[in-house]
Amino acid sequence: MTFIINGEEQEVAAATLADLLSALDYEGEWLATAVNGELVHREDRAGFTLGARDRIEILSPMQGG
């Protein structure tokens, strides 16, 4: 399926958000995810079914002031 991941179009075989993170080798308790502008909690990723062209944001901590 085609998704927009962090602003870039990508083709990934994934049914759920957890599948997608796993397929792309995203791993770590420091990651936060949102789909179509809504936060998806860590514990909800496995049950969160994705649709074609969903906009997925995957964020992590970064230096900031």
Next chain:
Amino acid sequence: MLKLYDKEVRSRLLLGTARYPSPAILAEAVRRAKAEIVTVSLRRETAGGKAGGAFFELIHALGVHVLPNTAGCHSVQEAVLTAKMAREVFRTDWIKLEVIGHHDTLQPDVFGLVEAARILTGEGFQVFPYTTDDLVVAEKLIEAGCRVLMPWCAPIGSAMGPVNPMALRTFRAHFPDVPLIVDAGIGRPSHAAGVMELGYDAVLLNTAVAGAGDPAAMAEAFALAIDAGRLAHAAVPLEPRDMAVPSTPVIGKAVFS
């Protein structure tokens, strides 16, 4: 002790974590500043999550309170979502709320700021709003549920120091019981001492430390200046006078002619 929502800290210096020459120098600056609160951001992670993970570990190892921010957000929607994602990562209700309204000056969009603050406090966040020195905006932020205010003293990263001391003085007088943190625009320790002399509760800095020739030494210099300014405020400084006043008593002065 300085009480900020549910936490009490001894240090009056909050440090940003960006632009240091290396992670080791950042860690040393935090140590020498004796900082207990650092600000961090969230950004898009590349596959694998390695960069964010390393930084996450570094911040945890510092043993400080984390104040996540919404730096770079230009809309209410962006800021609110970033705040929620930050809470997911850092497991804190604290958020340094920035809603930027102008690209060149990084001036806050105060209308968006108030709206975002209202939404976030409604969802249990403890909001530290980056705002201007405008009293009416500040009152709206208090109404929105903010219990800390963070006025700028000059544009972010400008190092100009307080460009409008009278506004800062008025702001302090208007909110005697609200913890006030000067956020943005400080360039030198003397600027920090100056705002602490005005009675501010703390200072939030990043570039002035990270961009110094020796960031760790500058962090310590700021900590000392902040302590000095706070002590001076408590000691009630002399007000400026128009005329000279001799410090040596005139009575008993010898007359030689």
